[in-house]
Amino acid sequence: MGQRFLKVAAVYFTIGVLMGLVMGIMQDFRLTSVHAHINLLGWVSMALFGLVYHFYPRAGNTKLAKTQFWLHNIGVPVMQGGLAVEIITGNMALMPVVIGGSLLVILGVILFMFNVFAHVGTLNIGKSDRDVAS
Template structure:
């Protein structure tokens, strides 16, 4: 396992999502208002869980962190996830007009996931040499 700046960045961002998501979960439990359940679920799953996996896979295979495609993947995910979940929270609280923002941001996250898959599929062999 090779420590690297991208992997450390993913770990740091992931724990922030974890803290925010669990705080929201506790607030939901305490208030008995579960309106934001999908936001809580995806903060945990697209934030904490997915980003920790990005961090661990980046440590195991630093080759996937190099170059413009990896940088694009990093930023698409880090912009897409908070915009998507922020807009989703507004949508669930009644602001229907934010729906196109959720759609656009979720496509950004989808492209990030596609890029990540591409990086893994094309670079693992080189990383293990």
């Protein structure tokens, strides 16, 4: 799962950087909060999940990790897409969509926390838990 999270994080990073570039060129910063959330929840959080699952493969090879992956990757675009449409149109009708996406992300983060507590032990510096198990 570590590789999946890291690859998707790179996609979110690219989207976030391109959003920032376009906002700067157009001098239209209405989507700053969407840009920030794409970078934080997409790039930073996903990369950190990926690194945790790389260094602790027992945690990454669980149903919790797979479920978290899908909750996060459905929740972030739904939440941020809905928020972007609301900001651009001024129509708050998509608030339930934004809330729904947010709840998926929160549920995924809670699953990550449980997974870390259940499967992440002491890290031996310079070795993954795959090396330590040998």
